[in-house]
Amino acid sequence: MKKLKCKILGHTLTKTSKEHEMVKEYKCTRCGKEFTKNGYGKLVILDSYWKENNENLRAFYTV
Numbered sequence: 001m002k003k004l005k006c007k008i009l010g011h012t013l014t015k016t017s018k019e020h021e022m023v024k025e026y027k028c029t030r031c032g033k034e035f036t037k038n039g040y041g042k043l044v045i046l047d048s049y050w051k052e053n054n055e056n057l058r059a060f061y062t063v
């Protein structure tokens with residue numbers, strides 16, 4: 001039922017990345033799905049591709 005609610009109402013996102021970080025990551029408190037923002041500021045599902053991408057970004061920005 002929880003997931004159905006997300007489908008109807010949309011996800012309830014909380015930010016999981018730190019405030020100062022360039023990488024923005026979010027998690028839905030209801031279904032536990034993770035999201036991130038792509039280069040265009042659009043919300044996308046945080047899959048293995050984006051996880052790797054964000055790790056690279058973090059490494060880049062912390063240098």
Ligand SMILES: [Zn+2]
Nearest residue numbers: 006011028031
């Ligand atoms: Zn959700």
